[in-house]
Amino acid sequence: MNASWIALGLALGVLAPATTWAQPPRVPRIGLLSSGNPRSAPNFQAFERELRNLGYVEGQNVAIDFRNAEGHFDRLPGLALDLVRLPVDVVVTATDPATLAVKKASRTIPVVMLAVNFDPVKLGYIGSLARPGGNITGLVFQHHELTSKRFELFREMLPTVSRVAVFSDSETVDQLSALEAANRSVGVKLQTLQLRNPPYDFESAFRTISRSGAEALLVLEAASIYRGRSEITQLALKNRLPTSFAFPDYVEAGGLMSYGVNFGDMWRHAARYTDKVLKGAKPADLPVEQPRNFELAINLKTAKALKLTTPPSLLLRADSIIE
Numbered sequence: 001m002n003a004s005w006i007a008l009g010l011a012l013g014v015l016a017p018a019t020t021w022a023q024p025p026r027v028p029r030i031g032l033l034s035s036g037n038p039r040s041a042p043n044f045q046a047f048e049r050e051l052r053n054l055g056y057v058e059g060q061n062v063a064i065d066f067r068n069a070e071g072h073f074d075r076l077p078g079l080a081l082d083l084v085r086l087p088v089d090v091v092v093t094a095t096d097p098a099t100l101a102v103k104k105a106s107r108t109i110p111v112v113m114l115a116v117n118f119d120p121v122k123l124g125y126i127g128s129l130a131r132p133g134g135n136i137t138g139l140v141f142q143h144h145e146l147t148s149k150r151f152e153l154f155r156e157m158l159p160t161v162s163r164v165a166v167f168s169d170s171e172t173v174d175q176l177s178a179l180e181a182a183n184r185s186v187g188v189k190l191q192t193l194q195l196r197n198p199p200y201d202f203e204s205a206f207r208t209i210s211r212s213g214a215e216a217l218l219v220l221e222a223a224s225i226y227r228g229r230s231e232i233t234q235l236a237l238k239n240r241l242p243t244s245f246a247f248p249d250y251v252e253a254g255g256l257m258s259y260g261v262n263f264g265d266m267w268r269h270a271a272r273y274t275d276k277v278l279k280g281a282k283p284a285d286l287p288v289e290q291p292r293n294f295e296l297a298i299n300l301k302t303a304k305a306l307k308l309t310t311p312p313s314l315l316l317r318a319d320s321i322i323e
Contacts (some may be wrong), residue, residue, distance in 0.1 A: 028278050029063045031088035033228035035095040036227040038072040042249050046264040050271035071224050076101040090277045091223045095223050110277045112270050115140035129288040137283035143221045144174035148182035154244040156184035163189040165214035206235045219250035220245035229253050248297040257298045261291045295319040
């Protein structure tokens with residue numbers, strides 16, 4: 001055999017294994033488990049924008065696997081198992097049922113939770129806020145802690161209102177208790193509408209409000225209610241009802257006012273926690289954080305449509321005003 005052919009053969013023999021061994025770097029996978037809201041919802045969009053700010057580009061150096069129970073909580077265990085089996089490197093959740101579903105599906109895959117309206121320590125998901133232990137960390141916020149203040153601000157906007165309708169569901173029991181406690185010294189007639197079987201029939205709920213003679217609507221916060229924020233705000237305008245909400249997203253959609261945390265900021269912070277986990281941080285060592293800044297938002301366009309005069313004291317305190 002020609003010597004040059006022998007040399008070429010030897011060279012190829014040496015190079016071939018190197019080509020075979022060279023593998024592309026593994027792309028990390030983030031699982032997003034939603035209880036009811038689509039991926040286009042403002043909270044998920046805020047999360048993904050912050051990931052991009054941190055250098056993650058979907059399809060290039062990260063994969064995002066989104067699963068949505070569409071308000072049917074019984075689907076969450078199966079969706080959680082689906083994410084675990086992929087497998088993903090971290091799962092992000094925002095409700096008690098979603099967090100519980102992932103906890104049952106895996107005790108090792110990291111979870112970044114937004115514990116809104118549930119106590120993760122009391123439920124045994126984490127050891128403490130300072131030292132979570134286990135595979136779960138994130139942020140925690142209880143709406144019931146601000147319900148009294150929200151009611152106070154709503155009454156300041158509507159000092160002559162004597163009958164207020166309230167949207168509540170199975171996830172807002174603590175908020176409703178806080179509202180009823182705050183009202184004991186006030187005496188406003190509260191008409192509570194218990195919403196059942198999501199996705200909720202808000203048109204039917206508003207027909208009930210119309211027959212009752214309620215003059216305003218205070219909406220307690222839960223994932224299945226948040227999902228219908230646009231429908232709620234538009235039906236409220238149609239029925240000429242002033243409204244109070246927990247998130248500015250409702251005010252941007254046409255609601256009258258809100259007081260609470262900036263949910264978008266919480267989701268941006270969740271993205272930063274996710275980044276830490278993907279870079280090797282252990283959830284057990286990442287303290288669970290609580291938001292400390294609360295925002296008052298007022299929609300003056302809606303106030304004008306309802307022929308309401310906003311007290312100057314509220315305008316001075318407002319963090320966000322839509323005109």
